[in-house]
Amino acid sequence: MQAVILAAGLGSRLKKLTENNTKSMVEVNGISLMERMLRILDTKSLSNIVVVxxxxxxxxxxYIKSLNINTKLTFINNEIYDKTNNIYSMYLAKDEMIKEDSILLESDLIFDDKMISELLEDNRENLALVxxxxxxMDGTCxxxxxxxxxxxxxxxxxxNFDDADKYFKTINIYKFSK
Structure with a gap:
């Protein structure tokens, strides 16, 4: 099992917080979103962490290399990040994703490490955490x-607001079979 992190975006909605950093380098309680995510993933015995x-x-x-993560790191660059979205970044990682099962995460998340453990322990091949x-909440439900x-x-x-009680929102963490 490997992890794929989609981290190509500008983070322009965060204005001053991302003038000199990427969105996932923004700190919450003294630790960047990316460092927190990588530290959690590094404890899960993954074969690889792919970062787009x-x-x-x-x-x-x-910055990521300076964190001294023990898990193998693979980097893929989305050169047209300013014209594309996460689906294109995921497309760029397709050759890695077909090698083995993958956990897919967006880079701007804060989550409990138990969520990743439960995802790894679940025997279903494909999952979307919701x-x-x-x-x-906004976005597709x-x-x-x-x-x-x-x-x-x-x-x-x-x-339809009348049906809102029946809706779920993805939290941008997925498990995909190779």
């Missing part, structure tokens, strides 16, 4: 059935 970079790539790679929809299978995705245009 883009914005300030060389600076960001040097949370019950709450009014402050989904509906799931009683067997925890995704029934359909709900785009912003299709969102």
């Amino acid at each position: 970079t883009g914005y300030k790539s060389e600076f960001f790679i040097n 949370a019950k929809y709450e009014c402050w 989904l509906k799931i059935n009683e067997n925890e299978e995704i029934l359909n995705f709900i785009s912003g245009k299709e969102f």
Whole structure:
């Protein structure tokens, strides 16, 4: 099992916080989002951590290398990060993702390490971690059935507040079979 982290974006909505850093280098309680994520992943006996970079790539790679992570690190650069999105960054990592099962994470997350343990221990080949929809959440939602299978995705245009109690939101952590 390996991890793939999508970290190419500008983080422009964070304004001054990302003038001299990438979004995942922003600190919360004295530790960057990326360092916290890498430290958690480094304890999970993964074979590899693939990081797709883009914005300030060389600076960001040097920062990650300075953290002295024990797990093997592989870097992929999205040279057109300013014109693409996470789906394209994931596409760039496809050759790594077909080598072995992968945990896919966006780089701007804060999560408990138990979430990763549970994901690794779950015997299902493909998973999307979700949370019950709450009014402050944005982006695409989904509906799931009683067997925890995704029934359909709900785009912003299709969102119906009358059905909001039936919606879930992905939290941008996934497990994919190779």
